[in-house]
Amino acid sequence: MASTEACDLIVFPELTIPGYLSQDLLYNPEFIDRNLEVLEEIVAASRSVSPGLHIVVGYIDRNRGVGKPFTNMAAVINAGKLIQTYQKQLLPFYDVFDELRYFEAGSETTVFLIRDWRVGVAICEDLWNDKDGDDYNYDNNPLEQYRNTNVDVLLSINSSPFVRDKCSVRLEKIAPASADGMAIVYVNQIGGQDELVFDGGSFVVQDGELKHFSDGLFDDSYEIVDLADQRKAVAPAILTSIERLTELLILGLRDYVQKSGFSELVLASSGGVDSAAVCKLACSAVGPEKVHAIRMPSVFSSQHSRDDARTLHENLGCWDYEVPVDHEAL
Incomplete structure (x- = not known):
């Protein structure tokens, strides 16, 4: 393209x-x-x-x-x-x-x-060597080196994992570095890698202003940016929302499953809030037809929790199994 x-x-x-x-x-x-x-x-x-x-x-x-x-x-x-x-x-x-x-x-x-x-x-x-953080105590400063060479565009390629509010921090810290006219093209990884999830949020800043922002997590298309375009962009509010966190959990789980070569998921479902959230995320990540939810009631399980788990599986459309725990056999 x-x-x-x-x-x-x-x-x-x-x-x-x-x-x-x-x-x-x-x-x-x-x-x-x-x-x-x-x-x-x-x-x-x-x-x-x-x-x-x-x-x-x-x-x-x-x-x-x-x-x-x-x-x-x-x-x-x-x-x-x-x-x-x-x-x-x-x-x-x-x-x-x-x-x-x-x-x-x-x-x-x-x-x-x-x-x-x-x-x-x-x-x-x-x-990040001039961002006033305790973790950035390096002897040299590449950003200052590039300022001194009078580059017109600085490309920054990144694999910066998700941390709550980190996307906003990236913009706040890096945008001022472009105030002298140097455009900064910040390209970040998207997707799950083992225990990390990368939240994208690639952007272009120039003259201290945001010119372009990429907020899609599930869109594999490539966006074209014209550095001569003088229009400004606005980062969407979703970047700090619970909705965004949910998307990242789904993205991380989906990529872990696919990159590990798994085709289906098996999980225990009790009818409680925790397992319900896990079951919903799993269905969103790989599709309910690939999720096998197992109820394991015991003599200590209430009928209410059993009914909740079964209803949850019906509503989500995932597979439902019951394997009772036999305490006497233990």
């Missing part, structure tokens, strides 16, 4: 090819080799698209120098060639992040030309 629409650039999130974060799977040589093979396949495929289209995609490379064994990279591809690479500089090692365990940090910026625009590349944490 990007080629057909004569786009200049298509941007994919951080570590798009191997997934974020693959943890000790990185120590499997075949995993790294396959990730590099896919990168070569993308380079080869770029020969058949518009020659003006540039592709930025995240991948893992081996560190051929001293230090940690791997590097967190972004590739810049155009017309069948790998024209530039960028090595992530700021590696988080707090909360759910453990990148310092695997990756060696870079120190250089990467700038390439698209038409008359100077375009820079950063990866996730690289934009």
Whole structure:
């Protein structure tokens, strides 16, 4: 689509090819080799698209120098060639992040030309060294480095997982960095990866103003943004709502099931609030016809809870089973 629409650039999130974060799977040589093979396949495929289209995609490379064994990279591809690479500089090692365990940090910026625009590349944490947080005590500041090189556009590829209100924080913290006219294109991962769920929320800011915001979680289409368009955008209120949290729970569960190779779900259903919520989320994630809800009443179960569980399953349309717990046999 990007080629057909004569786009200049298509941007994919951080570590798009191997997934974020693959943890000790990185120590499997075949995993790294396959990730590099896919990168070569993308380079080869770029020969058949518009020659003006540039592709930025995240991948893992081996560190051929001293230090940690791997590097967190972004590739810049155009017309069948790998024209530039960028090595992530700021590696988080707090909360759910453990990148310092695997990756060696870079120190250089990467700038390439698209038409008359100077375009820079950063990866996730690289934009967070001047955000006044205790977790961001790094020696260098890639964002300041790019300001000093006078880039027109800074691409930031991310795998930033969901935290309540984090989407609003990203906008509040990053938008002011574009106040001097530099456009920032922030592209974030969407979907579940093991215990993490990525909430997307990709955006474009320029002159301190929001120019574009992507809020869809279940839409696999790609949005086209014209940086010359002067219209402003507004982030939807849903980003901090219970509805959004529900969507993210469904997204995380659905992706975990699909990526793990499961086809159906089995769960215990008591008729209580907790199991009812789980059953509803499961049906929304994979479809009620693929959910097997098992009631396991005992002598301690009330008739009310038994009836509630059965009614819930009927209303949701999932499979219903009863396997009584026989305490005497125990």
